[in-house]
Amino acid sequence: MAIRVAIVEDDRGIREGLSILVGGSPGFTCTAAYANAESALIGLPKNPPDVVLMDIQLPGMDGITCVAQASVLCPNTMFLMSTSFDNDEEVFNALRAGANGYVLKNTPPVKLLQAIAELHGGGSPMSASIARKVIGSLRPAQATPSASELSSRELEILEALSKGMRYQEVADTLFISVDTVRSHVRAMYGKLQVHSRTDAVNKVFPRVILRSLPIVDTPRRSIRRK
Amino acid sequence: MAIRVAIVEDDRGIREGLSILVGGSPGFTCTAAYANAESALIGLPKNPPDVVLMDIQLPGMDGITCVAQASVLCPNTMFLMSTSFDNDEEVFNALRAGANGYVLKNTPPVKLLQAIAELHGGGSPMSASIARKVIGSLRPAQATPSASELSSRELEILEALSKGMRYQEVADTLFISVDTVRSHVRAMYGKLQVHSRTDAVNKVFPRVILRSLPIVDTPRRSIRRK
């Protein structure tokens, strides 16, 4: 069965060209072509294609935001980003938003179809520099500077705390008394200069929050009593 | 300047072959060749190469564990994994442990040197299926099923709580009363079936902890009172 492809591209000429290319190639079908992100978000869920070829630069809502939302609405659809420039940061953000690969706009037709096929086949076409960035992002929680200040026992306890365990539970699993847990926690808080479990955990095990939609930044908390 | 390459490979024939290949190719230098992970861990830090070609299957400590530790000791060194089989899971773990790319053992010499060069140049040679896996791991915190159960206001509050804010602080930043925060929290806990801030946060914003070293799994907490 042919790979069902939808296109999101604001430039009419390119859009129609792609539409014809995809529609006219054996093994591919063009199910829809949208001129902007907004209409794509409305149309895509009604008839989810296998692959969406999405321009990043779009009037109004950009392609990255569009993917972020569309990937939720169409969980089985793959998104192939299309960019004019090989902008690492931008493409990287797109990948985090839910895209599965990307191609440059000047990619020759044959290569483009290959990329679509690769995407549909389970691959993720992208450039070497993007690949490196992506891989690098896999190991962030590794050497947190603040973690080195803690003893291994303390880390062990913090690890438990990060899972939501109460002091008594931590004590039970580590075969020590609750008071010992308290002591360690106190020592940790002192070293880390924090005053709560959540703060400690966030400081030592930075949360890799990969949100698709921008979230308003909440102002930082103030110092507490004293 | 030539790319300095070290080799970790238990098979003597392959090891010597690689050593000769790398040492005899212009632009490459072979700085060392180790027969096992243990000796590599001792030798590598003394003379950190640019790239380490590391076999995954090794007697004793495996190549993944070795990379996990060596990458900490030699932060500027790139690790290229070498596998006999295209085992996604295994290679993926290696990447999480700190490897930057991988090649199959039957890779022809020219391709191998290309991969080393690509790695050294900032790329990350890997197969399509690995790339896909890697990209997929980028967006876990996205469509958490439990998050959809919460109202936007509740999410907003939980977001604040995840940063370590106390109820009073949340109330102040959102311009509502502490009791209202309490109410929302109660409603959330009910929906999420949890009984603490940490549990709620973990459930809605799953922490992407990518450790290089395996950590003992702590048993799950029990139900609380009642």
Added chain:
DNA sequence: GCGTGAATCCCATTTTCATGCTATTGCCGA
């Protein structure tokens, strides 16, 4: 041998959290 720090433990106090019950307002869909 002595200081130091990690790990263990105990007791006590204050703060913050979790939870239960209740209640008002405003919006939206049946």
Added chain:
DNA sequence: TCGGCAATAGCATGAAAATGGGATTCACGC
């Protein structure tokens, strides 16, 4: 228009957590 739900708020209680002040043991380095 009525019922339900989200958002707001108050009051109260008991459970955890945070903090403070000790104390002991043990390994390690100087």
